Amino acid sequence: MRDFLPADKARRERVLAVIRERYRAHGFDEIETPVMEEHGRLHAGIGGDNEKLAYNILKRGLDAEAIRAAAEDPAQLTDLGLRYDLTVPLARFYATHRGVLPTVFRAIQIAPVWRAERPQKGRYRQFVQCDIDIIGDASDRAEAELVVATLDTLDALGLEGGIVRINDRRALDFMLDTFGFPVDERPGVLITIDKLDKIGPEGVVAELAERGAAPEAVEAFRAFLMRPQTLEFHPYGERQIRKALPEGAPDDIVAHLAGIGEAVAAARPSTGSGAT
Structure with missing residues (x-):
């Protein structure tokens, strides 16, 4: 994990502001989800190898007897975990709130995620992901919207030759x-x-x-x-x-x-x- 000095933080926030502005212009609404999700949800098999890198959180109030009893299955000691991507939280968010969301929901979420990576150059255990999704529209048009919005955002950031x-x-x-x-x-x-x-x-x-x-x-x-x-x-x-x-x-x-x-x-x- 790492710190950001004031100048780096300011540049980072300017970039994030451009990203948010461009995606909002394409009709995406920003959401926010908790950094923790239920252990079972994070390990439901949809996260692939990322599930192996999840940080798990111990249950509160464990005593020595409970810890000994779970020696052969450490998963019994945890009930929550830090999110390793933004897809699992989005699925839970939509299932929870779909009754008050539009039939076709365009979501953007920019937030930190955590993975127990091996320390090496360019790979951090805490980093920021930016996800956009369209839920409720399986058409070619919706997929094209995701691509166009992303390429427009890269253009706004001054990054040329973007490829999706x-x-x-x-x-x-x-x-x-x-x-x-x-x-x-x-x-x-x-x-x-x-x-x-x-x-x-x-x-x-x-x-x-x-x-x-x-x-x-x-x-x-x-x-x-x-x-x-x-x-x-x-x-x-x-x-x-x-x-x-x-x-x-x-x-x-x-x-x-x-x-x-x-x-x-x-x-x-x-x-x-x-x-x-």
Whole structure:
């Protein structure tokens, strides 16, 4: 964790003010949630490897006998934990307050989160996340709004050449089917694939092998990652999307992704930023 000197704090607040202003201009309402959530909610399986990094909080009033009784299952000693991201708190927030929220709710939350990371350069145990979400609208338009709002915010901050990478779970499921990963292996496989930007293709392949994933599927995935590729500046058209996926990608998935790209391009015709 770290301190911020006055000059750094002032710069930080100016940046956060720009972010808030731009997202408000796109119709997002800021929310605030507690730093703590119930232990069971934080460890419900939706946080992936982040759940292993959660700071847990001991129950109040524990005596020596209770501590000894929980020696084999330390989780019995905790009932709360510090949030490790803003997704779990948002889900709980919406479930609690949906009766007084709009049918389509655009939310922004900027807040600190905590993860028990190993100390290393550039990785802190307390850091700030900024999340925007649209709940109640599953259309291509809503997804395009998220991308456009984010790129507009990057422009307002003076950051040029911004790129948004779009993840579609249906496309991932199609890929895992194609490569031959069994259904029961996929939760762990997806957690490893999510580290692609951090550890690279070879690191992902090595971790999949360590997890005991199906060897034939791992090799097929490795071959896909290592295939020759031609980079294109605006890779959101149908042809470019099909090139980025294994052969035989379902038409509805391709059309959905292409529709998002077309909507973003229509909203930002004169900028150099884009979605991939």
